[in-house]
Amino acid sequence: MSEPRILIIDGNRAAIREQQAAAGGRPTGEGYALALQGLARVHCDIVRPADAAVTLPAGANLGDYDGVAITGSALNIYDGGEHIERQVELMRAVFDSGVPCFGSCWGLQLAVTAAGGRVSVNPRGREFGFARRIMLNDAGRAHDMYRGKPVVFEAVTVHLDAIETLPPGASLLAESDMGLQAIEMRVGNCLFWGVQYHPEYSFADIAATAKRYAQVLLGAGLFADRSELDAWVGDALALDRNPRDARLCWRHGLGPAMQDVAVKMAELRNWLHVQVLPHHGA
Numbered sequence: 001m002s003e004p005r006i007l008i009i010d011g012n013r014a015a016i017r018e019q020q021a022a023a024g025g026r027p028t029g030e031g032y033a034l035a036l037q038g039l040a041r042v043h044c045d046i047v048r049p050a051d052a053a054v055t056l057p058a059g060a061n062l063g064d065y066d067g068v069a070i071t072g073s074a075l076n077i078y079d080g081g082e083h084i085e086r087q088v089e090l091m092r093a094v095f096d097s098g099v100p101c102f103g104s105c106w107g108l109q110l111a112v113t114a115a116g117g118r119v120s121v122n123p124r125g126r127e128f129g130f131a132r133r134i135m136l137n138d139a140g141r142a143h144d145m146y147r148g149k150p151v152v153f154e155a156v157t158v159h160l161d162a163i164e165t166l167p168p169g170a171s172l173l174a175e176s177d178m179g180l181q182a183i184e185m186r187v188g189n190c191l192f193w194g195v196q197y198h199p200e201y202s203f204a205d206i207a208a209t210a211k212r213y214a215q216v217l218l219g220a221g222l223f224a225d226r227s228e229l230d231a232w233v234g235d236a237l238a239l240d241r242n243p244r245d246a247r248l249c250w251r252h253g254l255g256p257a258m259q260d261v262a263v264k265m266a267e268l269r270n271w272l273h274v275q276v277l278p279h280h281g282a
Helices: 014-022 028-037 082-097 106-114 203-212 214-219 226-241 246-252 266-281
Strands: 005-009 043-047 067-070 101-104 118-121 127-136 152-159 161-165 170-176 179-187 190-195
Touching: 005 028, 005 082, 014 028, 014 203, 028 043, 028 266, 067 082, 067 106, 067 266, 082 106, 082 190, 101 106, 101 266, 106 118, 106 161, 106 179, 106 190, 127 179, 127 203, 152 203, 161 179, 190 266, 203 214, 203 226, 214 226, 226 246
Parallel strands: 005 043, 005 067, 067 101, 101 190
Antiparallel strands: 118 161, 127 152, 127 170, 170 179, 179 190
16 A cells, blocks of 8 residues: 555544534544544544454554554543453554554543553543643653644643553653643554644534533533533634634634644644654655
């Protein structure tokens, strides 16, 4: 195959993917594939270990891929169960393969758990919508993942859980008021980059997630009532049409990292160009 080949591990169960699509968003795996394919000419295969045992395309093994990307998920890793254990086992197999890997939110939590770290409920509470004041530390400012990214930025986010303990081989790259936001981790020959937010999400994706999570968000007190939540969804959809809308960017405190899609997705673009494409050419 002439194009670099990426395996996408979709962390969600079928019911959640269907709900997200019904609310106007993209199913997790397909959305991630579209994001990556918008940045480079790559072929993407999707596996869904939350649904069933993983079967790769005929004749393929993990070592045939040039990259592995792991999506977000509505699951909580500490709940356990076969649908989660299959993902932990697959993550360990990815580490063994030595293939470059990127994880968003659940993908970060899954990789940290598989490498021996610990994930727990964030004592600061739920983070939703737009993560603010994500700040690169010295390592982050010098890191290839953050080429072209401001030192302080906002990002699309949705999570309740957080990294409590990092495993050996992990380096912190960014934090915010809500805790850890990005790491690099080497496990054997595998280099993993992970973020607690969603560079792959569009504004429409987070609008759909708000509708899907409506009762949870209202229960957490993040919105006063349904009309306030619906107004936020309307703003997100308007930003999807025009991410540079000055009025809405001011209202939601969104800077260049959310107004310019190239800056918003810099982490994924850099992963493709620094990790995946060189692996393909090796």
